[in-house]
Amino acid sequence: MYADFARREARGVSPTYERLSFAISADEEILTLLRTVPKPKRQPNLLLGVVRLLGGPVDDPAAFHDFTVSNWPAVAAELRTRATQTNEAGRCALLLPVLAMLPQPLALLEVGAAAGLGLYPDRYFYRYDDREIGSSGPILECTLTGTTPPTRLPEVTWRAGLDLHPLDVTDPADVAWLEALIWPEHHHRRDRLRAAAAIAAADPPTLHHGDLVDDLPRLAAQAPADATLVVFHTSVLYQVPTERRTLFVDLVRELPGHWIAVEAPDVLSYEGLPPAPDKALHNVLALDGTPLAWTRGHGQAMAWLA
CATH class of the missing domain: 1.10.8 (Helicase, Ruva Protein; domain 3)
Known part of the structure; x- marks a missing residue:
């Protein structure tokens, strides 16, 4: 290991x-x-x-x-x-191309939300090579190949998170745990975490203590009817036992709206998936069970599938 x-x-x-x-x-x-x-x-x-x-x-x-x-x-x-709760805001750069193409406005529901930093994709600043989107917030840089960058931020009217152990961005002890999970040399990620935490602390997310199978339907039902529900998760399901993971996949497919997953291919498998760009660990970005791109773990790169 x-x-x-x-x-x-x-x-x-x-x-x-x-x-x-x-x-x-x-x-x-x-x-x-x-x-x-x-x-x-x-x-x-x-x-x-x-x-x-x-x-x-x-x-x-x-x-x-x-x-x-x-x-x-x-x-x-x-x-x-404890659990690994990296809560990497940079992964929003992986979500943005998909979120921007969905019918607006959006109701975001993150599974494995930790402190909820992934629930603010509309409040960050993105840089895809030489293309920039947004006007404020921490800079999320992502090398994007195989498709054109999005041209707009999503319109988010409702946001909620589900986690077995939600973290509070206004609690110094919880923020200290998030910082401890950032790798030693990654000063830019630590700065980004603090900037994202400040955004979340100014408008705290609604985070629910609960299980991704038992409690997801009840929380999803709270989303406003005039918004597109988007259930998403990034690098979460590897911590979920296989049987529960299968139940979750079956459940989320039945919910209204859309499902975005960013997980390793041995966690969520897809038929006919082409080889990853290199030998480094990659996750797969998928929309409603259809793979769209290979991605790197912290949101730093994404290669769209042909």
């Missing part, structure tokens, strides 16, 4: 996490400790984020080892109670 994370996710993106993850993959003491927590709690982003939240070092594998082993009870407690 950790060697694969180093090769496919961290390589070329975070030298610190690439080096550290390769070291963890060969560290039998840490791997043995990880086996004492449930399998979904062993993932690299979660462990690395927890250690950073607790003040541990990540720039030196030996120091990381010593801190993690000596503080394992605290690390394990955080692993068991």
Whole structure:
């Protein structure tokens, strides 16, 4: 798991996490400790984020080892109670081309919303190579190939989020967790998070504590009838057990409006999907079950399918 994370996710993106993850993959003491927590709690982003939240070092594998082993009870407690909630506002750059083509206005419902930063695509500033859209807010840059950039922002009249553990952008402790999940070298993402959090704090989103199967229909029914309902999620379903994931897909297909998914192809599979642009980890952007583009994890690039 950790060697694969180093090769496919961290390589070329975070030298610190690439080096550290390769070291963890060969560290039998840490791997043995990880086996004492449930399998979904062993993932690299979660462990690395927890250690950073607790003040541990990540720039030196030996120091990381010593801190993690000596503080394992605290690390394990955080692993068991937390989930990876990256809440990357940059992923709105992946959603915008689809949102802009749908009938306006929109009622947005994000599954796995965390702090709800993905619910403000109409309040960010986008740069697709030399094309800019918007007038204020944090700058979301995305290299776009295979299609032309959108020309307008969506009109959003209703926004709500669903999460098992919603975060509050006005709570410093919750913001600290979001910051701990940002990779060490990514200062631009940290600045972007703070700017997006300020937008959300000025007009807090409606976030509901609930399950993506049991509670989604009730929340979707609250969307205004004169808006196009859009249920969306980005890098969420890998944390959902396969059986629940299947139930969710069946359920969301029956809802009115549209469904946008940005997930890895081994999480949501599609027939006839062409090869990814390279060996790095890519997600698939899909609308109503139809794949549209390969995307990078933090919204930094998108290659539209032919």
